[in-house]
Amino acid sequence: MEQRELRRAVEAGRATARELGLRVDDVVVVHNSDRVALRLVPCDVLARVAPVEHLADSEFEVEVARRLADVDAPVAGLEPRVEPRVYVRDAFAISLWTYYEPAEQVIAPADYADLFLRHHAALRRIALDAPHAGDRVAVALKEVDDRERSPELADADRDLLSGTLGGLGAVLNTARASDQLLHGEPHPGNVLRTREGLLFVDLATCCRGPIEFDLAHAPEEVGKYYAGADHSLIDRCRALNWAMFSAWRWRRHDQMPDRDHWRVEGLRRVRAALESRPER
Template identity: 30%
Template sequence: MTPDEVAERTRRATGAAVDAARELGLEVEHPVVLHDVFSVVVHLAPHPVVARIPVVLTAAADPAGQTARRQRELDVAAWLDAQGVPVVPPSALVPRSPIHRDGFVMTFWELADLADDHEPYRGVALRHSAQLHAALARYPRELPFLAPFNDGLPAMIAELHTVDLLTADDVDRARVEFDSLRAILADQKAFQAAFPGVTVQPIQGDAPSHNVIRTTSGIVFSDFEDICRGPVEWDLAMLGAAAVAEYDAAARDLGIRTVDPEVLRVMEYARRLQFIGCTTLVSQLPLLADGLGQALSEWRSMPMFGPGQVGRSQVGRS
């Protein structure tokens, strides 16, 4: 997409959010775009309400699937808020359900009071992630297993041959790795057959240590659109040894499971492959190209993950 086309998409998404909010009874006077990357995030001023409108979809794009995904996010954020966990909660001024308007699906959230030092995607100490996992472990509703890997990525892998950034060898490797990983990550039963005794639980699904907002009242979590069930290692993939050690120290204090090194190794392969899949999104979000170029170079430098490279035997354990 050209810059003009991206700007037009932002304009249409903002207009759809304003129209939907007005139909819900909010007299929006001057919408303000707060963020515009994978989603357009709009403050519906003067109300303390923010609309989030996904415009670059990283999961299956069918309307029913998108509606279910957004509803899961609203439900878990509302539940966490009720438990006293610091999150951005759904807005109480509109119904707690996804809204479809003009080809977009959107959700509505409370406006956070940003602190002066807030920066998008700047991480926080890993003790926050451990505390979130401890709370999420009690979440009572059913969730899909490893949704970021199993929903959307299969279609991306199928489209890799259309991506200019990738060579034919890259595409072949990605397909082998995906098939090998899918054999153990397609569902909880397959995962636990490969990793007996490793517990799974509700997880945030997309690096919770970096999906935070610094507010005047402290750190709050945001963005639960990838909420799913899986090993906590997915939320810690690619953060580095120091971060994992910090998480483990907090986990011991909280009485929850520490990181399994072999599961972490597999999750890091799966997470990197997710980045390779996202090369199919560059046409919709050109700014991805630079960051994914670095991820692609790192992936090419690693040994390939293939059939049989799974399980505790890889680290000399039985």
């Protein structure tokens, strides 16, 4: 968020928590992108604040968290001292979560794979109406193919992303027999290293698809420790995921920190993933 909007978001998070009886003397910005994560102290709550147009996504994320809490999934929990829902204030959607003290920990590939196995098992135990991963690919493709939505994307790069999203996106539709609920974007940035162990965050990306779609977000070594994974499909999904990531970065109003770097790096990762596929 730009600084003016960020100040409003911080105040909305602070005021909402105080109205709910939580003590807030200070606010620390943990992450700032199209939505922000705020640590509220001394109550030690994590507030996730998004523009109100993302209200449905915030409500979906809270619902996913509520259901996964019932099956002991390895995910960050909602703040137990308040009602588990999304609050709206000053054109922002605010959800309140448990704050976890970070632990110094290098995630070994086997531990990452175990986290996936436990999370996927928990997701199979809940009933949830979630979009298919292929639907997310279609949205990304629309961003790429619409020059008004991505005006700064060069023609050659547009062709690269459009071809990758359209070609490899079809792979997801042929693997539907093995579909299940997924995290959706379980990359290392969405894994908390806590004293309670490894936990997934950012649950709004929950979708349906093959487990390889999730595994493709992790370092390559992780898939080797996940029994039964199709490594060829992981490779294809890795290229697809980087193409989706790049599509978001070239949106006109994308607000990811260091966006210019990630625009270039995302395209490089797409090319590298395509070149490394064994079936080339």
